[in-house]
Amino acid sequence: MLHAELLAQIPLFDTLAAEDLEALASRMTERKFNAGQSVFAQGDQGSSMYVVLSGAVQIFLPGAGDEPRVVLKDSRTGEYFGELSLFDDKPRSASVEAVVDTTLLELTREEFGDHLSKSKNAAMAILAEMAERLRETNAMLSQRAARDVVKEIEENLTWGQRLADKVAELNGSWSFILFLLALTGVWALANKYLGTPFDEYPYQFYNLALAILVALQGPLIVMSQNRQSMKDRATAETDFRVNLKNEVGIESLLREVGAMRAETNKHFEVLERMARSERVRAEIPIKKPGGPLGPS
Numbered sequence: 001m002l003h004a005e006l007l008a009q010i011p012l013f014d015t016l017a018a019e020d021l022e023a024l025a026s027r028m029t030e031r032k033f034n035a036g037q038s039v040f041a042q043g044d045q046g047s048s049m050y051v052v053l054s055g056a057v058q059i060f061l062p063g064a065g066d067e068p069r070v071v072l073k074d075s076r077t078g079e080y081f082g083e084l085s086l087f088d089d090k091p092r093s094a095s096v097e098a099v100v101d102t103t104l105l106e107l108t109r110e111e112f113g114d115h116l117s118k119s120k121n122a123a124m125a126i127l128a129e130m131a132e133r134l135r136e137t138n139a140m141l142s143q144r145a146a147r148d149v150v151k152e153i154e155e156n157l158t159w160g161q162r163l164a165d166k167v168a169e170l171n172g173s174w175s176f177i178l179f180l181l182a183l184t185g186v187w188a189l190a191n192k193y194l195g196t197p198f199d200e201y202p203y204q205f206y207n208l209a210l211a212i213l214v215a216l217q218g219p220l221i222v223m224s225q226n227r228q229s230m231k232d233r234a235t236a237e238t239d240f241r242v243n244l245k246n247e248v249g250i251e252s253l254l255r256e257v258g259a260m261r262a263e264t265n266k267h268f269e270v271l272e273r274m275a276r277s278e279r280v281r282a283e284i285p286i287k288k289p290g291g292p293l294g295p296s
Helices: 003-008 018-027 109-118 120-142 149-155 159-171 174-193 204-283
Strands: 029-033 038-040 048-054 056-061 070-076 095-098 102-108
Touching: 003 018, 003 048, 018 109, 018 120, 048 056, 056 102, 102 109, 109 120, 149 204, 159 174, 159 204
Parallel strands: none
Antiparallel strands: 029 102, 038 095, 048 102, 056 070, 056 095
């Protein structure tokens, strides 16, 4: 796969023109890593992004002491990581290690910035993509993330879907088992003691009815199980959105607290300098005009 085609699959670059993709691809450097070799470690200064050309890497959080590492993701051919390092020089938030012999394409911040300075269209496309991400983040923060998705799904069910859920609920109960046992007993006794049996042993009509019942139950139960899986996925997505919103909110609070702490420290420094100046002025005697220092 061409380097430009790999770049086109990255959301940050998918709006760039073909010539910009080719220009950025020509600025990327191939770097080879052996299996088990570290690409970078958590806390390293970030200055480039990587695209997996071949092989696979593992992104993880190192364990403290003897604790095992926490695996975040396994990236394979065509996937990327470290793209935010193109815009800031913050330390790496995780470590990356090659799982097998791997070839990565590296795009440094210097090469990326040099291309943007020469291509106005590329710069505007990148800014538009970043603005779209910021708009999505603002929309997520401005709306309520917690929703009762199960209730919403149940309110929009058709009568057939409700019937399938009821059948699945009934089949998984002792009431249904006891009902079948009682029906079987009544059916056998009725055909034994009635003068003219309507379904003699071996009860072929009854077996046919049970076979039809089982044939209908199977698809209905599977339909209900699929719907339950859909509810579970919707619940998991809602939980993810809630956690993400909380995380972004906490980060915003931490930034505000940090800014407030810095501002408070500045005020304390100003007050301390003022108090020091007052002490110095109080300790230095006032010089009288035309006379030596000291009391008269």
